[in-house]
Amino acid sequence: MDPNLLTTSRAVDPIFMIIFGVSLALLFGITATMVVFVIRYRRSRSPEPTSQADGNVWLEIVWIVLPTLLVMAMFYYGWSGYLSLRTIPKNALPVTATARMWSWNFTYANGKTSPKLYVPVGQPVVVNLVSEDVLHGFFIPAFRVKRDIVPGMKNHVWFVADKAGSYDLFCSQFCGTGHSAMITTVEAIPAAQFAAWLEGGKGGEPAGRELLEKHGCLGCHSLDGTPKVGPSLKGIWGRRVTVVTGGVERTITVDGEYLRRSIREPNADLVKGFPPVMPSYAGRLTDAEVTAVVKFLEQLR
Amino acid sequence: MSMVERPATSSFWNDTGKTGIAAWIFSTDHKRIGLLYFYSVLGFFLVGVLLGLLLRIELMAPGRTIMGPQTYNALFTVHGVVMIFLFIIPGFPGAFGNLLMPIQIGARDVAFPRLNLLSWWLYMIGAATILTALFTGGGPPDTGWTFYVPFSARTGTNVSLAVLGVFIVGFSSILTGVNFVTTIHRLRAEGMTWGRLPLFVWSLYATAWVQILATPILGITLVLIIAERLLGTGLFDPGRGGDPLMYQHLFWIYSHPAVYIMILPAMGVVTEIIPVFSRKPIFGYKMIAFSSLAIAAAGSLVWGHHMYTSGMSDNAVLVFSFLTFIVAIPSAIKVFNWVSTLYKGSISLEAPMLFALSFILLFSIGGLAGLILGAAATDIHVHDTHFVVGHFHYVIFGGSGFAFLGAMHYWLPKFYGRRYAEKPAVVGWAMMFVGFNILYFSMMVLGMKGMPRRYYDYLPEFAPLNLASTIGSWILAAGLVLLLVNLFRGLFRGEPFGNNPWGGATLEWAIPTPPSTENFEQDPVVTHGPYDFKRAGMP
Numbered sequence: 001m002d003p004n005l006l007t008t009s010r011a012v013d014p015i016f017m018i019i020f021g022v023s024l025a026l027l028f029g030i031t032a033t034m035v036v037f038v039i040r041y042r043r044s045r046s047p048e049p050t051s052q053a054d055g056n057v058w059l060e061i062v063w064i065v066l067p068t069l070l071v072m073a074m075f076y077y078g079w080s081g082y083l084s085l086r087t088i089p090k091n092a093l094p095v096t097a098t099a100r101m102w103s104w105n106f107t108y109a110n111g112k113t114s115p116k117l118y119v120p121v122g123q124p125v126v127v128n129l130v131s132e133d134v135l136h137g138f139f140i141p142a143f144r145v146k147r148d149i150v151p152g153m154k155n156h157v158w159f160v161a162d163k164a165g166s167y168d169l170f171c172s173q174f175c176g177t178g179h180s181a182m183i184t185t186v187e188a189i190p191a192a193q194f195a196a197w198l199e200g201g202k203g204g205e206p207a208g209r210e211l212l213e214k215h216g217c218l219g220c221h222s223l224d225g226t227p228k229v230g231p232s233l234k235g236i237w238g239r240r241v242t243v244v245t246g247g248v249e250r251t252i253t254v255d256g257e258y259l260r261r262s263i264r265e266p267n268a269d270l271v272k273g274f275p276p277v278m279p280s281y282a283g284r285l286t287d288a289e290v291t292a293v294v295k296f297l298e299q300l301r
Numbered sequence: 302m303s304m305v306e307r308p309a310t311s312s313f314w315n316d317t318g319k320t321g322i323a324a325w326i327f328s329t330d331h332k333r334i335g336l337l338y339f340y341s342v343l344g345f346f347l348v349g350v351l352l353g354l355l356l357r358i359e360l361m362a363p364g365r366t367i368m369g370p371q372t373y374n375a376l377f378t379v380h381g382v383v384m385i386f387l388f389i390i391p392g393f394p395g396a397f398g399n400l401l402m403p404i405q406i407g408a409r410d411v412a413f414p415r416l417n418l419l420s421w422w423l424y425m426i427g428a429a430t431i432l433t434a435l436f437t438g439g440g441p442p443d444t445g446w447t448f449y450v451p452f453s454a455r456t457g458t459n460v461s462l463a464v465l466g467v468f469i470v471g472f473s474s475i476l477t478g479v480n481f482v483t484t485i486h487r488l489r490a491e492g493m494t495w496g497r498l499p500l501f502v503w504s505l506y507a508t509a510w511v512q513i514l515a516t517p518i519l520g521i522t523l524v525l526i527i528a529e530r531l532l533g534t535g536l537f538d539p540g541r542g543g544d545p546l547m548y549q550h551l552f553w554i555y556s557h558p559a560v561y562i563m564i565l566p567a568m569g570v571v572t573e574i575i576p577v578f579s580r581k582p583i584f585g586y587k588m589i590a591f592s593s594l595a596i597a598a599a600g601s602l603v604w605g606h607h608m609y610t611s612g613m614s615d616n617a618v619l620v621f622s623f624l625t626f627i628v629a630i631p632s633a634i635k636v637f638n639w640v641s642t643l644y645k646g647s648i649s650l651e652a653p654m655l656f657a658l659s660f661i662l663l664f665s666i667g668g669l670a671g672l673i674l675g676a677a678a679t680d681i682h683v684h685d686t687h688f689v690v691g692h693f694h695y696v697i698f699g700g701s702g703f704a705f706l707g708a709m710h711y712w713l714p715k716f717y718g719r720r721y722a723e724k725p726a727v728v729g730w731a732m733m734f735v736g737f738n739i740l741y742f743s744m745m746v747l748g749m750k751g752m753p754r755r756y757y758d759y760l761p762e763f764a765p766l767n768l769a770s771t772i773g774s775w776i777l778a779a780g781l782v783l784l785l786v787n788l789f790r791g792l793f794r795g796e797p798f799g800n801n802p803w804g805g806a807t808l809e810w811a812i813p814t815p816p817s818t819e820n821f822e823q824d825p826v827v828t829h830g831p832y833d834f835k836r837a838g839m840p
């Protein structure tokens with residue numbers, strides 16, 4: 001950990017302290033004055049008002065000028081901290097974050113993709129934000145950074161992890177049923193380890209699983225049997241399910257043909273009890289990729 | 302039990318000779334319309350409270366507690382829509398503005414009594430439309446009360462109908478604003494100069510201008526959402542050259558000033574109660590009246606502080622942050638003047654005063670939390686977290702909501718001729734105050750720790766504070782039930798309430814309890830200010 005490294009938290013936290021400090025002092029002052037007045041001038045002790053004062057020009061001036069100075073100072077500090085959050089350091093590592101209902105995917109300059117955001121400790125990272133559907137929000141509480149992800153708009157966030165560790169990354173802009181499940185982590189690892197990870201191979205994982213991660217399928221479909229927004233993919237091959245086809249219920253056995261159609265036209269045969277919210281992947285996956293996914297699902301017991 | 306006994310003297314309850322439901326829902330008497338509004342908004346408030354309690358039960362522990370994510374999303378949307386559009390925006394002008402404002406300026410009614418009745422009807426029609434949207438089509442909207450695009454343009458839920466309902470309610474608000482501005486300009490009694498207007502009337506005047514100027518923009522925005530959904534206009538859809546940020550600007554151009562529709566009259570109520578229960582003139586009358594206008598004016602230019610993280614330009618963040626801090630100044634002025642009014646007074650801590658003093662404290666906490674949100678750097682961390690939810694409830698529930706309850710205890714006995722019992726009211730207030738702080742302070746801490754808002758489920762690290770928050774909601778609700786049962790029992794069966802037991806110097810305390818339909822037997826001539834207790838003949 002380098003105490004001189006300018007991190008986003010170090011740019012923001014002192015401003016929290018300043019505003020909290022001033023606020024607490026004001027709140028204490030107001031409350032204490034109120035309590036003292038109420039005790040001293042309660043009717044049992046002060047049956048008649050002892051003053052009929054209805055204003056004082058000097059007091060009014062004081063309490064216009066004083067708050068003005070205080071809030072202008074807060075405005076200034078708030079703005080200067082904000083500039084630090086917006087000024088990307090020169091050596092920042094670019095990563096693209098792709099958000100979709102309801103999962104994250106991160107793409108590095110060399111084409112490597114990952115559902116978690118791996119970053120090297122001590123090196124600033126600039127995350128370019130891309131949304132495939134609605135508004136999302138990129139939020140890492142530990143680094144005090146947040147930015148909405150707006151479809152069709154270029155947005156970025158930068159931060160630097162000064163300590164190795166795993167940090168929560170939330171979707172902060174409401175995006176529907178799976179909003180609160182749209183969580184992943186930032187994995188800050190030592191630079192050398194990061195370089196090895198970045199250049200590392202596919203890790204022997206089947207291509208089908210990578211595709212599921214890359215396209216965000218796992219945001220709604222679990223691999224461990226738990227139903228999320230959509231049915232779990234575990235043991236889906238050969239499962240007998242009730243589907244709704246054009247408003248009519250029927251029972252089918254899941255096979256390759258059904259899976260292919262459901263990827264391309266998710267609402268054609270909708271599994272009963274689940275909302276019709278899955279987007280179509282026609283045109284987003286090639287035929288070979290669909291085959292790879294179906295093959296993976298066939299083996300997923 | 303015998304029939305509820307009204308005082309023998311004739312009053313607006315019986316002096317027109319008309320009875321039955323039609324004598325109420327077609328009445329043009331501002332007091333009857335005020336009570337129609339009062340019971341309508343109170344009903345929706347209780348619905349909103351119930352939804353809020355259900356949301357808190359769901360969040361009591363991580364994972365599913367009593368409902369699924371889709372239900373949760375619908376509930377927080379409906380909670381927001383009901384509380385904002387059906388309770389707190391129409392609440393003060395519709396209920397207490399109608400009941401009190403004409404009397405306080407020495408008038409027999411508002412300038413346009415039939416338009417006033419139409420406002421209530423539009424409100425009810427809009428409310429009925431929103432309720433219909435919950436049970437028809439694709440089900441209750443699940444977008445949050447902000448209806449952000451592109452999500453609101455895509456979701457299969459019944460957004461179009463709900464938005465149409467809000468659109469209709471908006472017209473009711475505009476008409477009330479027009480009516481009040483005209484009334485305050487044209488119908489003041491002889492001697493009721495602008496410098497003698499009660500400060501509650503000043504606050505309603507500032508509010509009415511916001512209602513007139515800002516609400517049409519909401520109307521336009523909502524029509525555009527419906528056009529987007531039904532006609533596919535693409536105004537907000539980036540895939541067709543539209544811009545989601547334009548929607549956010551349009552939405553907040555109304556919805557930020559709308560929070561001043563919610564809070565300004567509440568400040569007005571507090572400004573009426575504090576001098577009466579301190580037996581001292583209000584400190585800084587002119588500054589308080591001026592600050593209401595300043596808040597209404599400057600508050601119309603700060604909408605962009607809802608959008609620091611939206612992708613809006615950094616220059617816009619600079620300007621909106623600066624203007625936001627400017628709005629803090631008139632609010633601070635009001636707080637200092639209220640506290641100074643207590644100095645060397647003769648303070649009686651009865652229920653309305655307890656609500657007024659707790660308003661100052663809770664509003665200050667909410668307002669100071671607002672400084673964190675107004676500063677650009679710190680807002681980034683807490684934006685879209687539970688900190689915002691806590692801040693908003695401190696200002697709007699701890700502020701406006703507590704002032705509304707204070708106004709109920711201060712003014713309703715005047716119109717019913719009977720009053721509530723003091724002790725249960727104080728106990729109910731204390732329970733609400735304690736429960737309130739547990740409920741919403743926990744939320745602000747959760748936000749600081751990074752828990753995003755509108756989260757159906759959360760990580761285990763957020764569990765203890767969520768549990769505390771939920772327990773707080775139960776204490777709050779228990780206090781509210783006690784308070785309301787005691788109040789309404791008292792209004793119908795309680796001790797008789799005289800013409801001016803509190804010792805107020807505004808005109809409503811100079812006429813019989815309950816008032817007659819005409820309010821004044823002959824047109825009043827005003828000879829002193831609203832807080833000149835000596836010249837109003839108080840001891």
